Amino acid sequence: MLFKQLFDKESCTYTYLIADQDTKEAVLIDPVDTHLDEYLNLLQENDLTLKYSLETHVHADHITASGQLRQKVGAKTAVSSLCGASGADIQIQDGDVFEFGKGENIKVIATPGHTPGSISFLWRDRVFTGDTLFIDGCGRTDFQGGSAEAQYDSITQRLFTLPDETIVYPGHDYKGHWISNIAQERSSNSRIAGKTKAEFMDIMAKLNLPKPKLIDMAVPANRYCGIDEELANQAAENRVAGSDPKRKMSNMEDLLKQIKQNITEIEPLKAQEIIANSAVNIVDVREESEFNAGHIDHAIPLPRGVLEFKINSIAELTDKSAAIIVYCATGKRSALAANTMQGMGYTNVLSIAGGYEAWKQQL
Numbered sequence: 001m002l003f004k005q006l007f008d009k010e011s012c013t014y015t016y017l018i019a020d021q022d023t024k025e026a027v028l029i030d031p032v033d034t035h036l037d038e039y040l041n042l043l044q045e046n047d048l049t050l051k052y053s054l055e056t057h058v059h060a061d062h063i064t065a066s067g068q069l070r071q072k073v074g075a076k077t078a079v080s081s082l083c084g085a086s087g088a089d090i091q092i093q094d095g096d097v098f099e100f101g102k103g104e105n106i107k108v109i110a111t112p113g114h115t116p117g118s119i120s121f122l123w124r125d126r127v128f129t130g131d132t133l134f135i136d137g138c139g140r141t142d143f144q145g146g147s148a149e150a151q152y153d154s155i156t157q158r159l160f161t162l163p164d165e166t167i168v169y170p171g172h173d174y175k176g177h178w179i180s181n182i183a184q185e186r187s188s189n190s191r192i193a194g195k196t197k198a199e200f201m202d203i204m205a206k207l208n209l210p211k212p213k214l215i216d217m218a219v220p221a222n223r224y225c226g227i228d229e230e231l232a233n234q235a236a237e238n239r240v241a242g243s244d245p246k247r248k249m250s251n252m253e254d255l256l257k258q259i260k261q262n263i264t265e266i267e268p269l270k271a272q273e274i275i276a277n278s279a280v281n282i283v284d285v286r287e288e289s290e291f292n293a294g295h296i297d298h299a300i301p302l303p304r305g306v307l308e309f310k311i312n313s314i315a316e317l318t319d320k321s322a323a324i325i326v327y328c329a330t331g332k333r334s335a336l337a338a339n340t341m342q343g344m345g346y347t348n349v350l351s352i353a354g355g356y357e358a359w360k361q362q363l
Contacts, residue, residue: 001104002046005169005178008032011062011214012172015039016128019048020101027052027100028075029121029128030171031065033226039065040072050075051100054092056130056171057118058083058222060144060215067225077225080110083117084336087224092119109158113151114139120159122166127182130171133159135180138191139171141204143211144219145308145344148204152197160186220287220305263338265353268362271325274350280323281316285337286356290329296359304333307340320346327352327359 002019011032017039019026026048031039043050053066053075066077067087078098081091094110098121107122114131118139121128131139133155141148164183187193192200212218221227266274274280275296284295285304295301300317302310311317317324324346328334331354338351352359 001101002026002048004042006035006038008035008062010034012174013059013062014169014171014173016169017042018100018104018106018123019046020104021046023101024048025051025100025104027054027098027106028066028069029054030056030059030130031069033063033065033068036065036068036072039069043073049073052090052098053077054098054106054121055079055083055085055088055222056120056128056132057115058085058144058219060219061172061212062214063218063221064226067227070225071227079225080117080119082112083115083223084340085117085223085225086332086336087227094119111154111158112147113141113149113154114146115144116147116150118154122162125163125165126167126169127159127162128169128171129159133168133185133189134170135168135173135177135185136175136188136190138189140207140209142207142209143215143308148201149197151204152192152200155192215306220303223305259335259339263335263342263349263351265331265335265351266325267353268359271327271350271352271359272362274323274325278323280325283317283324283326283337284356285326285328285333290356294360295356296327299327304328304337307337308344311341311344320344321348323348323350325350325352328355330357331355 002021004017006015013032015031016029017026024047028050031053050069050073053069055064055066069075070077076089078090078092079085079088081093092108094108096108098106109120109122111118111120111132118130118132120130120132141151160182162182166182168180168182168185191203282296282299284291284299284301287303291301300314326334326337334351334355338349341349
């Protein structure tokens with residue numbers, strides 16, 4: 001087997017290459033876009049075929065290279081189904097197993113907390129923990145729907161129950177560390193070792209860390225595997241779902257159909273009627289450039305990619321029982337946004353079918 005731990009100095013991100021040198025099949029975990037050429041060179045130098053590009057979560061501090069790797073070498077992209085990354089080939093579920101090489105398996109362990117869709121990957125005696133567990137630390141939980149309570153449970157009930165000798169490979173390190181193991185982190189991790197859940201939550205609440213510099217750009221981009229949204233949607237629509245029934249959710253249209261069963265869509269004329277006769281907040285979930293090019297009067301700009309961690313700062317949206325109409329360009333992003341908002345406790349969210357394009361046609 002070939003195993004490499006790669007490091008991005010700008011974001012302090014670790015990327016991992018695992019390859020079977022007999023079959024030449026390889027997997028990358030958390031690739032960074034600025035290192036694309038490095039990954040391609042490694043694959044070429046070792047005559048490897050990249051089968052999967054796996055993400056531990058939707059990152060806020062760098063843009064993934066997974067979409068570009070799909071375009072360049074045909075690798076399947078895989079992200080947790082709870083991340084809202086509709087452009088991914090595979091919507092990962094807890095307990096999934098990725099097979100590659102000669103009998104090699106990577107098992108998925110759901111470890112929410114840093115984000116609701118954060119996961120870890122277990123391969124042989126090694127666990128790749130993303131932002132859930134660091135060496136003498138852990139990922140923050142103050143944005144992107146994070147939860148310190150969920151993080152505590154993920155670490156203590158899922159990761160710390162692995163064998164002591166399991167090697168911990170984190171998603172980041174800011175102190176010059178490379179690896180650890182479960183016994184070491186369970187006994188001496190300064191954030192969580194020996195702490196009650198209440199103590200851990202208090203520690204996390206008082207971190208007061210600055211916002212990641214790339215968050216406004218990285219999160220929206222990573223929901224589409226680091227490539228242009230329109231191209232990602234087109235690729236998702238053109239892909240065949242595959243022979244495994246569990247993977248049907250990898251098709252964009254299948255995902256949207258399932259989501260639309262859980263939300264309420266209204267036609268533009270109905271939306272105009274509600275706006276004219278009712279007290280309702282209008283939310284535009286497109287990107288800033290789209291909003292500036294034209295929008296519905298009195299709409300609140302709130303791009304889909306940053307909705308989870310910016311919505312609580314908008315005064316008009318603090319009442320979760322108030323009527324809200326969301327829209328995007330064609331109705332896809334707004335469906336995802338409406339579904340997300342319902343999951344956050346908003347009880348009266350409507351999405352405009354056909355989006356702003358359909359709205360303009362009705363004027």
